[in-house]
Amino acid sequence: MKILTATLGLLALSTAPVLAQMNNGMDHSNMPMSSEQMEGAVHTRAVVNSIGDGTANVSHDPIPEIGWPAMTMDLPLLENAEMMGAISEGDEVTLMLVKGADGMYAIGSMMPN
Numbered sequence: 540m541k542i543l544t545a546t547l548g549l550l551a552l553s554t555a556p557v558l559a560q561m562n563n564g565m566d567h568s569n570m571p572m573s574s575e576q577m578e579g580a581v582h583t584r585a586v587v588n589s590i591g592d593g594t595a596n597v598s599h600d601p602i603p604e605i606g607w608p609a610m611t612m613d614l615p616l617l618e619n620a621e622m623m624g625a626i627s628e629g630d631e632v633t634l635m636l637v638k639g640a641d642g643m644y645a646i647g648s649m650m651p652n
């Protein structure tokens with residue numbers, strides 16, 4: 540007698556995919572300003588020429604504390620920068636510059652004059 544054997548294929552049960560946990564990366568631009576940054580902060584008057592994505596072009600007064608002459612330059616704009624009021628391009632403002640971990644100054648706050 541011929542015996543037919545049937546091979547039962549096991550249905551592979553798919554396991555539920557493990558959902559990857561979303562890790563919050565360390566993004567220092569989101570962190571509140573540290574006391575260290577506040578300590579090294581300098582203020583200057585400036586005209587805002589343009590505000591872009593994470594950067595602002597300003598024409599600032601001399602900043603003797605850090606040896607900067609008056610100049611027009613791009614400065615990083617901190618993501619958590621305090622914009623004290625509606626500030627538009629062409630406005631005269633006072634900038635607070637804070638020193639980042641990389642030693643570069645960035646705009647920590649802008650207030651209209």
Ligand SMILES: [Cu+2]
Pocket residue numbers: 599607608609610611612
């Ligand atoms: Cu400058």
